[in-house]
Amino acid sequence: MNRPTDFTDLALGLVSAQSFPAIVGIADHMLKSSDVILVGYEKIGSGHCTAIVRGRIADVRLAVEEGAERASQFGQELETVVIARPGANLEKILPIGSRLAELTAGRTGHRLSSHAVGLLETRGFPAMVGAADAMLKAAEVVLTAYETIGAGLCTVIVRGTASNTAMALEAGMAEADRIGELHAVMLVPRPLDDLDQTLPLAQSFQEELQPVRLPLNLKQKEAEPILLQEGQQQPMATPILQEVERESENLPGDRPSKPI
Structure with missing residues (x-):
């Protein structure tokens, strides 16, 4: 089905149940039996859940009928309604409108979508x-x-x-x-x-997992004095330590060159 960008002309269908697994099973059956869009669920407490679908009036009526049949198979108390042309004020007040905005914006799946x-x-x-x-x-x-x-x-x-x-x-x-x-x-x-x-x-x-980042302000530990023998030269610090020392002390100058 080509998803429309404007949902105002689509009929609205609602089917309720008294169990979340039951309403998910009912919604799955509605989607597979008719060309409708599942907007989401409305939960009002005391175990009551309502599946909300949109589509052409004939498709919505068929989906609601199939959902009612599946609800009776689950032993659920049934409450349904089909609204052919929902008013604009109804769209703005009910949470249906915000969910429709998410559908028109498009949502991507996750790594468990095919399971x-x-x-x-x-x-x-x-x-x-x-x-x-x-x-x-x-x-x-x-x-x-x-x-x-x-x-x-x-x-x-x-x-x-x-x-x-x-x-x-x-x-x-x-x-x-x-x-x-x-x-x-x-x-x-x-x-x-x-x-x-x-x-x-x-x-x-x-959310995708992000790599662990090291702290930006690293401080070099104070080096212990080295006793040199007669004629021995002071060992050169590694470029990494020189760079860390320069950044921690906020000193101007070029980056240290690599030792030969």
């Missing part, structure tokens, strides 16, 4: 942490972020190959049940770019 997504939701933070630890020890996956949506619901998000992610989820489910309450689990084997860009990602994966 499967595993989401495990618990009711209680200790159970989530324990499940995350078990997942990392059971398979080759990377913990990328966690999400909280209220009502004690916490979701840990891991990335890896589809097989490793599935294995990690099995281990996490067992540990979450042992510690507390397991609420929901979701595996997305092949996430589309729209879905990938709306998932939370830890800051460490968003």
